Amino acid sequence: MDTQWPRWEVFKQDDPQQPHRSIGTVHAPDAEMALLIARDVHVRRPDCASLWVARADCITALTAEEIAADPNWHIENIPPDAPMQLYLIFQKTSQRRAMTYVAHVGDVEARSPREALRLAMERFGTNKVFVWWAVPAGAITRSEAGVEASWFAPAREKKYKQQSEYGDVGGLRAKVRRNL
């Protein structure tokens, strides 16, 4: 029996005007626990308006390199009776270190993840997109409306110190530098 908990991708929305962006992962036994854990691991201090989680193995990812290396990447046999379903589309559009987020850009209806990505590229364009993700809407679990005050608001008032604020550490550094 596999006793390892699955990995979940965590998407955080900083404020209601921003898209949900991937900020990291957690291991959890199920979606509800993944959300609870994501709150503790990823929302300890920064602002948050909403959290989503999705099992990592439900995400279909494609990089610009993979697309360039295989022009036929989108060719597949979709069963004729495959139902249409909604996919959430995410893009990473910067390689700068501080902005390596994969952000939600919109939704498409498709019969497979690859078809969803092909349609998304037509709709959203491919300029400066480094990574594409497609996630079935049904695979995403969202924090409930109304939990803001207990889940997210308390983090705003929590104080923390940068390392440089600790006098002793700063003093020690200066001492080390003087002795170099």
Added chain:
Amino acid sequence: MTEIERALAEKLLALADDELILAHRNSEWTGHAPILEEDIALANIAQDELGHAMLYYELHCALAGGTPDRLAFFREAADFRNVQLVELPKGDWAFTMLRQYLFDAYELALLAQLTHSAHRPLAEVAAKVRNEELYHYKHTGAWVRRLGLGTEESHCRMQTALNELWPYTAQLFTPGADEEVLVKAGITPPPAEVREAWAAKVLPWLEAANLSIPLAPTVTLRRAEHTPHLTRLLAEMQSVARSDPAAEW
């Protein structure tokens, strides 16, 4: 101090000591929790409880003098007013999660009423603390359900924890010597009402987790009485502060 102020100061000390000792017990898991994610989550909960202790100590000190640090680090076990429930050793993960769950439910039942306290500073603190407790309750409740309904071993550990913890829950609702004074003044709710609200929360949840409720709780000791576990906990918790009482932190 008036009679009411004296009674309130004692009550605030009890509230603060519960939070402080429980926070310390939870902090003992730091670096030892079953998985990294829960290590962070429980450390977070412990920090929250420590923050709540601080708020109650400050209200206590405003009435009775002293400082939170002196109260936390320079009192002997006999002077602490926490319930024995929170000083018991941390046990296994089932024990820690269930204790935190039972305590969170008690806090929510109490805080729902304290937010209407006639002592305004206490009502304000209660509103603030309650927000974080709603989240704690959700988190620990999720664990109780999963372990109760999980494997044979997880269920057995959870039932064992419940059998051990249950008798100690009575002390949460045992009226203090001056409780009447506070209840009459509308400052704190009658303990029996808090107990009723608590039972309405935890009984259905524990039963839904397939756990058998033990017989009626029995530990109704006064809050000045402690197990030897508290002395050992304080010896560790206070050792650094006492090694250099003049140090600034």
